[in-house]
Amino acid sequence: MPFFPNDMTPMLFTLSILSFAAIVVIAIIAAGVMKHKREMEVHKAAIEKGLAPGDSDLAKPPEATLKSGLVWIAVGVGLFVVILAAGGTRSVAVSAIPVLVGVALLVSYRLEKK
Numbered sequence: 001m002p003f004f005p006n007d008m009t010p011m012l013f014t015l016s017i018l019s020f021a022a023i024v025v026i027a028i029i030a031a032g033v034m035k036h037k038r039e040m041e042v043h044k045a046a047i048e049k050g051l052a053p054g055d056s057d058l059a060k061p062p063e064a065t066l067k068s069g070l071v072w073i074a075v076g077v078g079l080f081v082v083i084l085a086a087g088g089t090r091s092v093a094v095s096a097i098p099v100l101v102g103v104a105l106l107v108s109y110r111l112e113k114k
Contacts, residue, residue: 062112069105072098 046052076099083092 062109065105065109065112069102069109072102072105074102076100076102 076095076097079098080092080095083089083095
């Protein structure tokens with residue numbers, strides 16, 4: 001005997017999916033608020049030290065772009081291997097998307113270094 005009647009299962013499944021989506025949205029918003037607070041604290045500290053608020057370096061270092069590019073390329077290669085292992089040779093082109101994003105990030109890294 002199941003815990004819930006069978007006619008309630010679709011409703012509970014839908015409710016759980018919507019709840020998960022709501023939690024993800026709330027987490028994303030909370031992360032954005034926390035990031036904004038950190039940036040404001042950096043601006044506040046810069047002003048207290050007598051610097052212009054624009055002088056503080058809030059930009060990501062170029063190494064972050066390099067790391068992101070390598071991760072995207074690894075995801076693309078992994079997707080390529082999984083698709084080939086599953087025998088889907090017609091859909092291998094899907095793996096080119098993350099690889100090309102990674103290549104673009106590596107090019108961006110090279111340009112930022114100069």
